[in-house]
Amino acid sequence: MVEVVPLRAFKDNYIWTLRDARHAAVVDPGDAQPVLDYLARERLALVAILATHHHPDHVGGVAALTAAHPAPVYGPRGEPIPALTHPVGGGDHAVISELGLRFAVLEIPGHTRAHVAYYGEKMLFCGDTLFACGCGRLFEGTPEQMYASLAKLAALPDDTLVYCGHEYTLANIGFAKAVEPENRALAEREQADADLRALNRPTLPSTIGREKATNPFLRCLEPAVIESANKYLGARASTPTQVFAAIRKWKNEF
Ligand SMILES: [Zn+2]
Numbered sequence: 226m227v228e229v230v231p232l233r234a235f236k237d238n239y240i241w242t243l244r245d246a247r248h249a250a251v252v253d254p255g256d257a258q259p260v261l262d263y264l265a266r267e268r269l270a271l272v273a274i275l276a277t278h279h280h281p282d283h284v285g286g287v288a289a290l291t292a293a294h295p296a297p298v299y300g301p302r303g304e305p306i307p308a309l310t311h312p313v314g315g316g317d318h319a320v321i322s323e324l325g326l327r328f329a330v331l332e333i334p335g336h337t338r339a340h341v342a343y344y345g346e347k348m349l350f351c352g353d354t355l356f357a358c359g360c361g362r363l364f365e366g367t368p369e370q371m372y373a374s375l376a377k378l379a380a381l382p383d384d385t386l387v388y389c390g391h392e393y394t395l396a397n398i399g400f401a402k403a404v405e406p407e408n409r410a411l412a413e414r415e416q417a418d419a420d421l422r423a424l425n426r427p428t429l430p431s432t433i434g435r436e437k438a439t440n441p442f443l444r445c446l447e448p449a450v451i452e453s454a455n456k457y458l459g460a461r462a463s464t465p466t467q468v469f470a471a472i473r474k475w476k477n478e479f
Contacts, residue, residue, distance in 0.1 A: 229242070229388065231429070232263055234286075239389075240254045248269060248270050248324055249270070250273035251290070252276075255283050256286045257289035261289075275328070277350065277354075278353065279301075279306055283353070284306055299311040299313050299330075301332075301337075303339035315330060326346060332374075335363055335373075336361035336366065340374070342378065349388065352389065352390045355375060356397055372466045387433060402415070403479065411438075445469045
């Protein structure tokens with residue numbers, strides 16, 4: 226039985242750790258120390274590292290981890306991932322046999338040029354592309370790319386558990402309410418997630434179904450979202466990608 230444990234790093238990063246009684250794999254270890262401490266305390270062998278993209282708060286701990294615990298490192302082909310042993314792209318799989326896990330690699334460019342997600346066992350590890358009630362900034366990609374990447378993730382089954390890289394949920398909900406003030410699912414979500422944060426618990430994982438109901442970046446076909454985008458633009462967005470680009474820009478200024 227595999228359990229998913231969030232290890233905290235920096236201000237608001239999560240290093241998702243998949244474990245059984247003896248083995249562990251980590252996703253996006255931006256810092257080695259929380260992982261080293263956890264492996265020692267729980268007496269676990271590190272059997273894989275999965276990287277979604279090259280930003281230091283996601284891969285900064287990889288070199289120190291592999292120095293202490295040699296393990297395969299999966300990461301996007303075409304991004305500078307330290308100690309990368311298994312460069313992957315769309316259609317590839319990350320197989321962690323010790324944990325009985327097999328993840329499909331999804332290419333989801335936009336935040337970075339070759340960002341990937343790992344999907345399997347009803348779990349999605351999506352780094353800084355899809356956030357709970359938000360999405361990543363467009364550092365290296367275009368709105369077209371990011372919109373297509375988010376659409377790819379939104380097409381996964383509703384009960385897929387969404388493990389993203391940061392605890393940004395409450396701030397994201399604040400913006401989502403500005404876009405869709407009448408969305409009741411959003412108001413309910415705010416209450417539930419505020420309760421979790423008050424107890425210092427993660428608001429993650431989310432689910433694809435919850436994101437489709439509340440995340441404005443997955444709702445660019447909703448009349449209320451289109452109307453808000455048009456208001457922000459002072460013009461009519463004529464495609465869903467333009468709606469997406471408008472609210473992404475608005476969020477940067479929010
Ligand atoms: Zn990033």
